[in-house]
Amino acid sequence: RKEVEQDPGPFNVPEGATVAFNCTYSNSASQSFFWYRQDCRKEPKLLMSVYSSGNEDGRFTAQLNRASQYISLLIRDSKLSDSATYLCVVNQAGTALIFGKGTTLSVSS
Amino acid sequence: EAGVTQFPSHSVIEKGQTVTLRCDPISGHDNLYWYRRVMGKEIKFLLHFVKESKQDESGMPNNRFLAERTGGTYSTLKVQPAELEDSGVYFCASSQVNPSGYTFGSGTRLTVV
Numbered sequence: 028r029k030e031v032e033q034d035p036g037p038f039n040v041p042e043g044a045t046v047a048f049n050c051t052y053s054n055s056a057s058q059s060f061f062w063y064r065q066d067c068r069k070e071p072k073l074l075m076s077v078y079s080s081g082n083e084d085g086r087f088t089a090q091l092n093r094a095s096q097y098i099s100l101l102i103r104d105s106k107l108s109d110s111a112t113y114l115c116v117v118n119q120a121g122t123a124l125i126f127g128k129g130t131t132l133s134v135s136s
Numbered sequence: 137e138a139g140v141t142q143f144p145s146h147s148v149i150e151k152g153q154t155v156t157l158r159c160d161p162i163s164g165h166d167n168l169y170w171y172r173r174v175m176g177k178e179i180k181f182l183l184h185f186v187k188e189s190k191q192d193e194s195g196m197p198n199n200r201f202l203a204e205r206t207g208g209t210y211s212t213l214k215v216q217p218a219e220l221e222d223s224g225v226y227f228c229a230s231s232q233v234n235p236s237g238y239t240f241g242s243g244t245r246l247t248v249v
Contacts (some may be wrong), residue, residue, distance in 0.1 A: 031178070070227060070240035071179065114179070123169060123181035123192065124238065 030054060031127035033115050039133045044105045048130045050098040050115030057125075060091055062100050063114040065129065071114055074100075105134045138162065140241035142228050148247045154216040157244045161210070161230030167191075168211050169231075169238075170203060174224040182226075185211060197222075218248045 033050045040046050052060075060077035075082065077089040077098055088101040098115055112129040141160040149155050161168045170182040182201070183193040187208035196203070200219070205211040215222055228241045 029178075068245075070242045072240070073238065123184055123195070124171075125181070126171075126179040128178040 029127075030125050031115055031117055033113075033127035033130050035128055035130060037131040037133055039135065040105055042105055042107060042134055042136050044134075045101065045103045046105055046132060047102075048100045048113055048115075048132075050100075050127055052096050052098070052115075052117045052125075054117070054119070054125075055096060056119050057096075057117040058120050059118050060089075060098050061116040061124075062087075062089055062098075063116050063126075065112045065114055067111075071126075074113070102132075105132075107134050107136060110134045140228055140230050140239050142226075142241035142244050144244055145242065146245045146247075148249060149218055151220055151248055152217045154214065155218055155246060157213045157215075157226050157228075157246070159211045159213070159228030159230075159241055161228070162239055165230035165232055165239075166208070167231045167233070168205060169229045170211070170213055171227040171229065171240075172224050173227070174221070179227065182213075215246075218246075220248050222246060223248045 031052050062074040063071040064074045065071045075084050077091045081090045086103045090099045112131050114129045115127040116124050118124045143158045166187050168185040171179050173179045181195040184191045185205045188205050202214045225243045225245050227243045229238045231237045
């Protein structure tokens with residue numbers, strides 16, 4: 028079983044749509060959770076950390092369910108510029124980041 | 137503030153040759169990480185430096201890979217001899233103590249032919 032699993036997609040949505048990505052992780056000792064964004068042939072960039080109480084940053088909302096070991100990312104009012112690969116990332120204290128393979132989003136006009 | 141810099145951005149070498157990748161972290165970041173993405177796979181951890189010391193090298197695939205960080209500043213990752221399966225994008229990242237402060241470099245795309 029992969030440590031971090033994501034639906035690879037692609038998710039093809041029109042501008043203005045709401046889209047949700049899910050992620051599950053296998054290690055219950057994981058302590059920190061993140062969503063990274065990676066554009067084609069670019070480096071991963073931190074989109075947002077994910078907190079137990081859930082958190083929002085503009086059009087982006089992240090949720091964490093520790094009991095189910097499940098993380099989600101909701102994007103509202105999708106923009107063309109949101110097209111990218113979204114990486115679910117976890118880690119334990121003092122250890123390296125563990126990446127999922129990513130979910131590809133394509134937003135079209 | 138300058139970001140994480142990696143050199144070269146691309147490298148094409150023949151099987152059996154040697155390649156050295158370089159990473160300059162953000163100034164003041166004690167933590168330096170190497171990651172690799174092989175085509176079709178997830179980004180995977182290779183190793184972690186704290187200053188000049190190897191904190192964790194559990195992700196290094198085999199002894200053909202050698203990483204150094206002399207003086208605790210920039211780091212090099214040498215592959216000798218390179219094999220076809222070493223092809224991929226090698227990312228370097230640096231951070232202060234908090235892992236959420238990771239900054240990635242733009243990567244070195246290595247192709248072994």
